Amino acid sequence: MTQDTPSHLSLADLDDWLAGNLTPGRREHLEACASCQQLAEAEHGLVELLSSLPHLDPAPGFADRVMAAVEIPDPFALRAVATWWQRLTSDRHRLAVAAGVMLLLLTGMGGSVAWSLANPDVVPGIGSWLSGEAAQWFWLTLRGLGSNLLEQPWYTAVRDAAGSPARLAFVAGGASVLYVTGMLAMRRLLSLPSAEVAHARP
Amino acid sequence: MADPRPDFAAATDQEVVVQARLGREVAYRELVRRYERPIFSLIYRMVRDRELAEDLAQETFVKALNAIDSYRPEYKFSSWIFKIANNAAIDHLRRKELSTLSLDGSPHAQTPEAMQATALQIGDRLETPLEELEARELGGEIEAAIARLRPEYRSCILMRHVEGRAYEEIAQILDLPLGTVKTYIHRARNELRQALAHLRE
Numbered sequence: 001m002t003q004d005t006p007s008h009l010s011l012a013d014l015d016d017w018l019a020g021n022l023t024p025g026r027r028e029h030l031e032a033c034a035s036c037q038q039l040a041e042a043e044h045g046l047v048e049l050l051s052s053l054p055h056l057d058p059a060p061g062f063a064d065r066v067m068a069a070v071e072i073p074d075p076f077a078l079r080a081v082a083t084w085w086q087r088l089t090s091d092r093h094r095l096a097v098a099a100g101v102m103l104l105l106l107t108g109m110g111g112s113v114a115w116s117l118a119n120p121d122v123v124p125g126i127g128s129w130l131s132g133e134a135a136q137w138f139w140l141t142l143r144g145l146g147s148n149l150l151e152q153p154w155y156t157a158v159r160d161a162a163g164s165p166a167r168l169a170f171v172a173g174g175a176s177v178l179y180v181t182g183m184l185a186m187r188r189l190l191s192l193p194s195a196e197v198a199h200a201r202p
Numbered sequence: 203m204a205d206p207r208p209d210f211a212a213a214t215d216q217e218v219v220v221q222a223r224l225g226r227e228v229a230y231r232e233l234v235r236r237y238e239r240p241i242f243s244l245i246y247r248m249v250r251d252r253e254l255a256e257d258l259a260q261e262t263f264v265k266a267l268n269a270i271d272s273y274r275p276e277y278k279f280s281s282w283i284f285k286i287a288n289n290a291a292i293d294h295l296r297r298k299e300l301s302t303l304s305l306d307g308s309p310h311a312q313t314p315e316a317m318q319a320t321a322l323q324i325g326d327r328l329e330t331p332l333e334e335l336e337a338r339e340l341g342g343e344i345e346a347a348i349a350r351l352r353p354e355y356r357s358c359i360l361m362r363h364v365e366g367r368a369y370e371e372i373a374q375i376l377d378l379p380l381g382t383v384k385t386y387i388h389r390a391r392n393e394l395r396q397a398l399a400h401l402r403e
Contacts, residue, residue, distance in 0.1 A: 011388035042395050049344050049398075050363035055239040056246055058256050063234045066263040073225045073271075 009036045014043050215279035222270050230267055237280070238263075240365060241287045247360055248291035250349055258294060262287040278371065285375045288357050295353050347397035355390035362387050 009017065009030060016022045017040055022030065030036050074080050088094055116123050149155060162168045210218050210232045218236075221229035241262055246255035266273075266283050273282055348356055357376060361367040369387075373380045 011391070012384070015384075015388075042399075043391065046391060046395055046398065047363055050359065050394075051366065053344065053364050054243075056243045058238055058242040058259060059252075062238055062242070062256065062260070063231060066234050066238075066260055066267070067227070067231060069260065069264045070230060070267045072227055072230060073223070075225055079225065079227075 216275050234263055237283055244360055245287055245291050258290045262290050281371055281375050347394050351390050355386050358383055358386040359390040
């Protein structure tokens, strides 16, 4: 090959030609060069042949087999409820048991409402007795916790450390520094990597 | 149940994926409907065994759909699922070291029935027996030539010229530099041209 002879079409040129983007200079060469024309025609024929290859069908039922193996998320539990209901209604024995349980519950609730309506003074009386008992237990527990705290061996040391404003400020400052250091360390440990991660293979 | 397709006829893949993430089974089915043929075809042309291709295609869909939450919408869904399919096929080829493949059916088939069951069916949509015969011969030649390519070349040429994917997308799917993809495709075309030269004469 001499400097005067333009080089034959490269594979990149053939790509451009197939895409209809061949530059005018290269097009001029193609129109004049029998060897490049032959190559371009062969490439064109091959690409046409490849693009005419048909898509093939998987066996019937392929989609159903895929769907049977896929775990579909159910964020509102709607499908779970629907499945449960379908399972329940498909079996007469199960349905009868469920209806019996439901009837018992409804009868109990109805009886309870009827009794409350018939005895309007009893329910508020039970309510006030229960709230009085609960308040008594709450204060007793609080007093027990308080006396337990006062009896701890470290209680006096802590009280002395917070005894003056300067000491209190020192302890609070130390505690804050420890807290901030701990938070920074946690954040560093839990942060995602800063570099881009390649798309993961599931 | 009503036909799910009208719901998603005009929806993009990304929109269907959003519905799938909400747990809509019809959206999952729509994704399978859209990609079952291209994915099965790609895998079949990689492994050349119908039964195995079905298993690998099913594995591909199950992997992709079970990991739908990890799909990043800035990528094309098609690139994502083709990547999983190609990995499944290449992994299988590496495991089994299938180098030469038969158009007449699975190389593992033991009986004539098994050979027939796993064989590639070409030209089944043509009008006359003559057209069908010609297409079978021509299709058989090109399929055989593709089967003789190295697996990496095969992936590239199938995605470029059968599936019509752009070079950049193929590079993304195969995790290869753009230049390497172009080189593989050029070499594959070169080999195919040589293998099919007798058809032009």
